[in-house]
Amino acid sequence: TFSFTRQSHHVHLSGLDVEVATTQARTMVALGLASRWRAYGGSYGTPTFSYGDGLCIIDGLIKHGSWGHLATLPAQCRPSKRLVFNLNNQEKTSRVDVETNGKIS
Numbered sequence: 243t244f245s246f247t248r249q250s251h252h253v254h255l256s257g258l259d260v261e262v263a264t265t266q267a268r269t270m271v272a273l274g275l276a277s278r279w280r281a282y283g284g285s286y287g288t289p290t291f292s293y294g295d296g297l298c299i300i301d302g303l304i305k306h307g308s309w310g311h312l313a314t315l316p317a318q319c320r321p322s323k324r325l326v327f328n329l330n331n332q333e334k335t336s337r338v339d340v341e342t343n344g345k346i347s
Contacts, residue, residue: 282304314345
């Protein structure tokens with residue numbers, strides 16, 4: 243699940259899976275956020291990504307940013323082509339792109 247709440251400016255990043263060309267062991271790393279986005283905190287913790295076995299997984303909930311550039315994935319977590327996701331936004335859906343330069347928007 244990777245869901246967005248535009249009205250309350252929250253973004254749920256949990257479960258975004260991106261296939262990558264790496265076979266390193268899975269490691270949890272804090273996800274660098276763009277602009278004014280901040281970790282939601284509480285039981286949601288800090289947004290993270292993990293990678294290994296050719297898969298990058300993004301997890302967490304962020305808040306207080308402007309719709310657009312949310313975060314940037316590091317080189318080891320970037321897809322080989324643009325990925326487009328149609329995700330749940332409470333009562334509506336939202337498009338989320340993950341670009342080859344790592345930009346999540």
